[in-house]
Amino acid sequence: MHGENALEKTNRINALYDFYGPLLTDKQQTFLKCYFHDDYTLGEIAADFRISRQAVYEHLKRAEQVLEDYESKLKLIDRHERLHAGIDLLETQIAGLPNEWRESLTETAAKLRNAE
Structure with a gap:
């Protein structure tokens, strides 16, 4: 694999693997x-593994498809990304609050971020 698309694909497969491996x-x-x-x-x-390159390729393609099928049904990565985007927004909003409110809310946001 080469180029930016290869990096995106690698990152995608690694993320899928983290959730569904x-x-x-x-x-x-x-x-x-x-x-x-x-x-x-x-x-x-x-x-x-003493098999052909074609066999390796087919095993990889099948595994990638299985991972994508899990994500299309369960949407765990999508949920994870939405949750973290919401926490990022919350942290930005907390930063704009008066100091006396920040500490407690920052701790709550940290607990949410670490809840997964």
């Missing part, structure tokens, strides 16, 4: 970690 098969988890996290090539993975 445990729902994948062991082989899907291993191949995704090798390819997207450890930056192995298809050929390196194929050699390590």
